[in-house]
Amino acid sequence: MNLKTTLFGKVYVFKDIKDLLAKANEEKSGDTLAGISAGSTAERVAAKIVLADTTLEELRKNPVVPYEKDEITRVIQDSINEEQYKKIKSLTVGEFRDFILSSEEAEIKSITDGLTSEMVAAVTKLMSNMDLVYGSQKLCNTATCNTTIGKRGTLSARLQPNHPTDNVEGIMASLMEGISYGIGDAVIGLNPVVDTIDSVSTILSKFNEFTTKWKIPTQNCVLAHVTTQMEALKRGVPIDLMFQSLAGSEISNRAFGINVSLIDEAYKLMSEKKNSKGPNFMYFETGQGSELSSEGHNDADQLVMEARCYGFAKRYNPFLVNTVVGFIGPEYLYDGRQVIRAGLEDHFMGKLTGLSMGVDTCYTNHMKADQNDLENLAMLLSMANCNYLMGIPGGDDVMLMYQSSSYHDIASLREITGKRAIHEFEKRMEELEIMKDGRLTGKAGDPSIFR
Template structure:
């Protein structure tokens, strides 16, 4: 394996595969903060050249965190399908990029289980933004909880009725408004202010009561810590989806208060006691930079660590996964350009990893980004057949204090792309008079529909 190249009469030499991966990454403020970024454009190009000539076997043999030191690495490496891996291991990363761009989604899916997260990250670094859209669009990943997400021609949304004090009537008012706009076919999912067993249980019960009373075909979820959700589940609380934020390293997962053993226990408990019908009942959120913020990046770049999140998530056959792309802030993604690039990268990597991938298209108010950047990314992801976005009142989360996609954004994207909600959900919206032929009616946006 050769880790050097000569460009413009200068030789560029790198010490490790980890360094090549870091310096081949598009510019990100998080990598600069970590001190691992390429010094200039020429060095970045040189690293991309070296990376393009590595084989996928080189990448499997050189994970960015050693197998002996990290349980996420062990999960990823141990899950590799030997037959699929044998078909691709001799490909260079450059050849793998060409394979993805010229192959059908079906042929890509045949080799997917032979990949490690480092391979997924490596090919992503060689792709342009359009490559990421084009490659992701080919891949269809379907999952079923109460309903089925990811089918061709659909575009779904998570109804996010967050409230500054977790006032249950305020939360339900937001649910009514969101549903009245045709939002929530992916999940009705609250980020709780009060992450306690009692509060999680109350909100889940009220969501379920609303779903049953109004015959809304979707899933309920409260995004509390997994341990509190487990206790709520043991008490008999109706729970369709179990949530947890995850990271790409053992150190950072420990910072989230989780490990593989705990997540295995949560999965088995959910399999036994869930209130949903399908085989996919876990929900994970990720986002570039979380490992650096918890000092668990192990000297690796944030894109590669993000790819490892998806390798970890695969273990639990999730119904939903989404990157919260601009949520952490400018320390990790400085501006709109970096946010757009990261969103396209994360979506592509999640899809290539086999996940039903969504994106929280968002930014924090202290980033150098604005509404136009958010909408640019939303349209690009819609073109890439992203499975779902967030639906937040006014696109402004008053509890988490960040900007995301609102109810009207979901409706606009459906009209622009010709996509529709999950079919059972759409049929119910039609019977309520909220939608017709996949579009909102004049009756839409009136939450008093649910106050009869």
């Protein structure tokens, strides 16, 4: 296995595959904070040259966290389709990049179950932003809960009616406003302030009451800890989607209060007691840098650790996965340029892993980013065939205190791209005279129609 190259008369040597992957990553403040990033642009280019000649087999044999040490590594490695893996194991990462960019969807999907997360991350590091958009838009990953997300020609949105005190009237006011703008076809999903069984149950029941009364074809979720949702489900509370944040290592998942056994248990419970109809009923969120923040990155770069989140998520055939790309802060993604790059990387990796992938195009107020960066990323993702984005009142979350995409942004993106909401949802919006031919009407934005 070659781990060195000469560039402009200087020899660059990399310690191992983990070091090579880290040095080949695009500049990220999180990798710099961890002390594992390339020391110069020249070293980064040298790492990419060596990585391009590394085989997929070498990547499989060298996971960034050893098999015997980490259950996420075991989940990823044990899930590999060996026949698909045999087709591609001799390819170099550079050849794999060429394969993705030159092949049609069916050919790419014929080998995706043979990929480890390290392979997915490695090819991502060799791609430009346009490559990531071009590669992503080829892949159409659908999933079905109550409705089906991800069909070509659609752009869906999660309605996020957060409230700083979980006041039910305030939550429902935001929900009704969002629906009146044609938002919520992906999911109506609240981030709760209070993670108690009673509070979560009350909100879930209220969501179900509203969508049943108004015949809104969508999915409901309260993004509490998985154990809280499980207890609510045992009490008979209607849950369409079960949520949990995931990390790419056993250590960091422990910091989230979860492990593989617990998520397996949640999946089994949902399969028996879920309120939804379809086979896809799990919802996961991720984000570059979370493993470093919980001291569980195992000296691996944040892109590889993010790819491992998707390898973990794949085990449960989720309806939704999204990277909350700029939420953690400038310690991990310093500015708008890094956020845009990370959003495109995460989306591509999720799609290549086989997931129904969305992105929260967001940033925190202490980050060197602004609304233009957010909108640029949202437009690029819409071109990349992203399944869904966020819909938040005014694009300003009053509970989580960060900036994201608004109800109006989603409507604008649908018009710019010619994309539509999920069919059943759009049909109901037309019955309510909120939409016509996929576009908002003059009645849009008036929540009083639900009084």
